[in-house]
Amino acid sequence: MVLEQETVNREYKYGFRDDIEYVYRTAKGLSEDVVREISGLKDEPEWMLKMRLRGYSHFLERVMPDWGGDLDDIDFDDIRYYLKPSEKEGRSWDEVPDKIRETFDRLGIPEAERKFLAGVGAQYDSEVVYHKTLKHLEEQGVVFMGTDAALKEYPEIFKEYFATLVPPEDNKFAALNTAVWSGGSFVYVPKGVKVEQPLQAYFRINSENMGQFERTLIIGDEDCQFHYIEGCTAPTYTTNSLHAAVVEVIAKPGAIVRYTTLQNWSDNVYNLVTKRAYAYENSTVEWVDANIGSRLTMKYPSVYLVGKGAKTEILSVAYAGKGMHQDAGAKAIHLASDTQSRITSKSVSQNGGRVTYRGHLAVAKGARNVKSNVRCDALMLDAVSRSDTYPYMDIEEEDASITHEATVGKISEDVLYYLMSRGLTENEAMNMVVLGFLEIFTKELPMEYAVEFNRLIKMEIEGNVG
Amino acid sequence: MTALEVKNLHAGVDGKAILHGLDLTVRAGEIHALMGPNGSGKSTLSHVLMGHIRYEVYEGDVLLDGTSILGLLPHYRARLGLFLGFQYPQEVPGIKMGSFLNAAYKRMHPENEMEIPEFFAYVDERMNLLKLDPSFGARYLNDGFSGGEKKRAEVLQMLVLAPRIAILDESDSGLDIDALKTVAEAIDHFASPEVGILLITHYQRLLDYVTPDFVHVMVDGRIVRSGGSDLAQKLEELGYKWIKEEATVEVT
Numbered sequence: 001m002v003l004e005q006e007t008v009n010r011e012y013k014y015g016f017r018d019d020i021e022y023v024y025r026t027a028k029g030l031s032e033d034v035v036r037e038i039s040g041l042k043d044e045p046e047w048m049l050k051m052r053l054r055g056y057s058h059f060l061e062r063v064m065p066d067w068g069g070d071l072d073d074i075d076f077d078d079i080r081y082y083l084k085p086s087e088k089e090g091r092s093w094d095e096v097p098d099k100i101r102e103t104f105d106r107l108g109i110p111e112a113e114r115k116f117l118a119g120v121g122a123q124y125d126s127e128v129v130y131h132k133t134l135k136h137l138e139e140q141g142v143v144f145m146g147t148d149a150a151l152k153e154y155p156e157i158f159k160e161y162f163a164t165l166v167p168p169e170d171n172k173f174a175a176l177n178t179a180v181w182s183g184g185s186f187v188y189v190p191k192g193v194k195v196e197q198p199l200q201a202y203f204r205i206n207s208e209n210m211g212q213f214e215r216t217l218i219i220g221d222e223d224c225q226f227h228y229i230e231g232c233t234a235p236t237y238t239t240n241s242l243h244a245a246v247v248e249v250i251a252k253p254g255a256i257v258r259y260t261t262l263q264n265w266s267d268n269v270y271n272l273v274t275k276r277a278y279a280y281e282n283s284t285v286e287w288v289d290a291n292i293g294s295r296l297t298m299k300y301p302s303v304y305l306v307g308k309g310a311k312t313e314i315l316s317v318a319y320a321g322k323g324m325h326q327d328a329g330a331k332a333i334h335l336a337s338d339t340q341s342r343i344t345s346k347s348v349s350q351n352g353g354r355v356t357y358r359g360h361l362a363v364a365k366g367a368r369n370v371k372s373n374v375r376c377d378a379l380m381l382d383a384v385s386r387s388d389t390y391p392y393m394d395i396e397e398e399d400a401s402i403t404h405e406a407t408v409g410k411i412s413e414d415v416l417y418y419l420m421s422r423g424l425t426e427n428e429a430m431n432m433v434v435l436g437f438l439e440i441f442t443k444e445l446p447m448e449y450a451v452e453f454n455r456l457i458k459m460e461i462e463g464n465v466g
Numbered sequence: 467m468t469a470l471e472v473k474n475l476h477a478g479v480d481g482k483a484i485l486h487g488l489d490l491t492v493r494a495g496e497i498h499a500l501m502g503p504n505g506s507g508k509s510t511l512s513h514v515l516m517g518h519i520r521y522e523v524y525e526g527d528v529l530l531d532g533t534s535i536l537g538l539l540p541h542y543r544a545r546l547g548l549f550l551g552f553q554y555p556q557e558v559p560g561i562k563m564g565s566f567l568n569a570a571y572k573r574m575h576p577e578n579e580m581e582i583p584e585f586f587a588y589v590d591e592r593m594n595l596l597k598l599d600p601s602f603g604a605r606y607l608n609d610g611f612s613g614g615e616k617k618r619a620e621v622l623q624m625l626v627l628a629p630r631i632a633i634l635d636e637s638d639s640g641l642d643i644d645a646l647k648t649v650a651e652a653i654d655h656f657a658s659p660e661v662g663i664l665l666i667t668h669y670q671r672l673l674d675y676v677t678p679d680f681v682h683v684m685v686d687g688r689i690v691r692s693g694g695s696d697l698a699q700k701l702e703e704l705g706y707k708w709i710k711e712e713a714t715v716e717v718t
């Protein structure tokens with residue numbers, strides 16, 4: 001009887017890096033000069049430079065947040081704030097420098113684009129290197145491009161919304177992002193337009209000690225409907241990189257906007273992201289947010305329900321293995337009547353990984369007939385992992401109907417045994433239980449992403465089995 | 467030839483000794499019924515055979531095709547062709563029955579490569595036999611299944627995974643009268659010269675449809691009596707009292 005041992009693959013598949021020659025890079029460290037240099041390079045209008053400087057001065061004043069994860073090891077002087085990989089934003093992959101194109105090939109982006117995407121944007125370190133939207137959507141007025149390009153091409157609409165949801169003074173990392181932002185996606189979908197296939201952006205950090213500060217601005221005009229989806233990866237380095245993005249989403253009356261993020265950072269990335277949406281009358285905002293990897297993630301997608309009848313659904317999943325801390329959650333701020341929110345958080349921790357759910361649910365005075373449902377489930381795969389839950393609530397109207405449920409569980413030995421009795425190894429059985437636990441998330445993804453997500457989770461779990 | 471042999475098995479769980487010297491041999495082509503009062507150790511035997519890690523073997527051996535399997539984890543035993551239909555199947559939310567069966571089948575029969583549509587047709591055929599609605603393929607594994615549905619799903623897994631030795635632990639309990647007949651017919655259909663079957667049951671009803679070659683009675687962790695199918699009938703009429711009394715006489 002020969003019974004082979006299954007081998008375990010614990011590689012981070014996206015850990016490869018490229019040696020490319022950057023077109024431009026700033027010196028390490030941050031100063032007012034660096035902020036001016038970035039703005040000058042981008043040939044920006046005066047108001048944007050002022051905005052950046054506002055961000056910079058607030059960044060200096062603001063103390064480091066001490067209520068979340070451990071940020072002590074971030075050395076702001078050792079980070080490069082701007083790295084330009086190519087001269088321009090390509091409109092076909094041929095215009096993208098070879099090495100960078102090869103990277104995106106390896107990540108499967110052009111292939112996905114051919115198969116099922118309405119538009120694709122690709123950012124490499126600080127700049128967007130590729131952008132393309134299907135022609136018929138462009139003809140209907142759909143705008144999907146790099147944020148820098150949008151500032152030039154659509155200055156009015158840009159100025160009207162930029163930093164209105166997340167002002168420079170919002171928090172230390174939003175201030176930093178405002179000061180040095182570069183790249184990100186700009187989406188505008190006009191009134192009544194429905195985009196069937198997803199618009200996708202892909203963010204890749206390549207360089208060591210790099211800070212990626214993309215700025216994404218998404219505007220869904222009245223009664224439109226679309227799905228924006230983004231993925232992120234970085235190489236594995238011994239020193240840390242910083243990803244501090246800001247995302248602002250505006251859903252005008254009747255709009256249905258879905259924003260999906262699949263972040264799969266290597267475990268040396270600090271991922272500190274401010275994501276906020278305004279949902280106007282009868283609109284729907286859906287955040288679908290997955291965090292795998294990173295040394296520390298602090299991210300709490302927030303939706304301000306500002307118009308009567310607005311709805312939001314926030315689905316947040318997190319996986320933390322060895323050396324990772326996912327401090328994630330969601331916020332729903334009900335400022336108008338008849339608004340509804342549903343928050344679902346699912347987290348998995350393993351091999352000493354740590355997950356924190358931090359949520360905020362608020363119902364403002366005057367917001368009547370609010371419904372909200374919060375559910376957080378944590379699954380710990382072993383005894384050395386950690387899970388905490390901090391749900392904050394401020395409810396100022398008595399007729400609000402609020403439900404909150406939280407569970408913390410371990411994988412049952414009997415379930416593993418049951419699955420193993422059907423020929424699955426212990427690892428496979430564990431994977432299956434975890435994937436089942438996260439299925440509520442996976443089933444919301446386009447098929448291709450669901451397959452990829454499941455594969456990533458399997459790899460993480462196998463790599464972290466004690 | 468395929469055979470499962472249990473030899474002088476002493477075993478228990480969580481420090482409690484439950485099986486006290488059990489002998490049993492199930493060969494391909496045979497149907498065995500194992501009966502016995504509640505708590506006599508039937509399910510314990512099934513878990514020891516399948517290899518639940520919490521169960522300990524103190525003495526004795528279990529052989530499959532002449533080789534001891536006691537050192538093997540459950541998945542290896544499964545891949546060698548051993549199957550257990552659970553008395554209390556576990557629920558696995560989020561995992562669809564169909565994809566679970568597919569994953570399990572691939573592990574158990576790596577030599578039979580089937581494309582997904584072909585495999586699902588193969589599963590549907592077996593669902594038909596059990597009068598399970600095809601929509602069960604898209605349901606989460608045992609999640610929210612009724613008691614009877616869980617039992618049928620266990621039998622379905624047996625039919626799909628096609629083991630060589632199948633142990634069914636009370637797969638007939640909790641079934642309505644029609645479902646019992648359906649399940650019994652499915653087991654009968656599955657029985658063949660290539661497979662050995664051990665039916666753990668409390669009722670003659672199942673055995674009316676699936677005639678066992680051997681009936682064993684277990685009391686206090688031992689098989690105290692074995693016989694033909696008439697033994698089950700006698701138990702149905704008289705209960706276990708007389709056997710227990712005889713067993714006590716034998717021991718003293």
Ligand SMILES: Nc1ncnc2c1ncn2[C@@H]1O[C@H](COP(=O)(O)OP(=O)(O)OP(=O)(O)O)[C@@H](O)[C@H]1O
Binds near residue numbers: 479502507509511
């Ligand atoms: N983990 C455990 N710790 C202590 N005792 C246990 C444990 N598991 C089972 N037992 C005991 O072992 C005995 C045998 O249990 P088992 O489930 O094998 O019986 P059974 O013959 O299958 O009964 P039934 O017909 O009711 O299914 C019972 O008395 C039971 O309470």
Ligand SMILES: [Mg+2]
Binds near residue numbers: 509510553
């Ligand atoms: Mg039992």
